[in-house]
Amino acid sequence: MTTAIQQRRGGYVDRPSPSGLADVVELILDKGLVIDAYVRVSLVGIELLTIDARIVIASVDTYLRFAEATNRLDLYDKGGKDLPELMQSMTEGGAKGKTRGALSGAKEKVNELLSSDDDDDDGDEDSRPRRRPRARQAAQRRRSSSQDDE
């Protein structure tokens, strides 16, 4: 749809085309005009998504993910490559995919949630109650950790 310009350029910029679900979520959630005439419709999973998309904050999960990513550096160290060499090979080898690794968890999680909501259009009652408490916990964790910071 918005691809005419996108296709032309290759190079170094990652241009999702057409925009994937994660980009759409980033782009449209919490944005756009709000007016006071809205009907209250139930927004399936939206509260959850909004929270989950924003909690990539200092939480235990995040710390553990970064610890794991830091420890994983060993894999390269054993290959004996030094930093400039590594950077060069990443640039030349198009190894972008490989270097994404463990840290892109949050968006993947959003995708996961969205696609599972999508799968059972009619009765997703069975799966939602399980997730909701977790999202609340995470939100509380976020609140308390940001209080700690201040």
Add this chain to the structure above:
Amino acid sequence: MTTSVDSWCYVFGIVPAGAPVPASDDGGPAAGLRLVEVGEVAALVGSTPADRGLGRAADLLAHDRVLAAVVAAGTPVLPMRFGAVVTDESAVEAELLSKHQDHFVAVLRSLQGRVQYTVNVRYEQDTVLRQVLAEHPEIARLREIDGAADTRAAFDRRLRLGELVVRALERLRPAEAAAVIDELGDDFDFRAHHSTAPDEVLDAAFLVETARVEEFENRVEELARRHAGRLRVRLVGPSPAYDFVEDV
């Protein structure tokens, strides 16, 4: 179906009256697309069953797809927030359009010939982690003793390691983000989002005149080229000016 009392009007956005309407499809609220017009402005609406909630992947994608089609047609559009549902067309006329007509006209004029681009810049994970280890000997030391042992002490050490890495990344961010904005040029109107992911440098929306689209894209490409291997740059757009509409 589109006029049934069992369906509500899903409002995608506000466009000038008489604007072309994108093709309808059966993806969520993108069914039965039409304009509801009052004077110079119109609401682009679809039909959504009253007994069905919104928020599935198909709904989100439909919202973006329809608005992207409007932008691709060169139509200025004031995008509504996802989930804008009004009971029926007369409510759209009375409560949405008539009430805010002057404001909508003014905003549409200001958005004429402008589109939004969203730039997301992240570190290449391994590269920046190496930098952190090089700049923080205490973190490097902690990593040395971080074995795979399945003990409480090992777990706590791992947690501490991750926390120190995250804090180090967060300290790097402000200067990195400022440098990126500098390179892209602050002659474009932009809104930076609050970064939540520790390895994110910047996520910002830019409002770009269509005449300068190529210039902007070239700057983004140049940024990505210059920092290849250290930063990853994603560019989403052109899209509706989601970040540049204020509430009424």
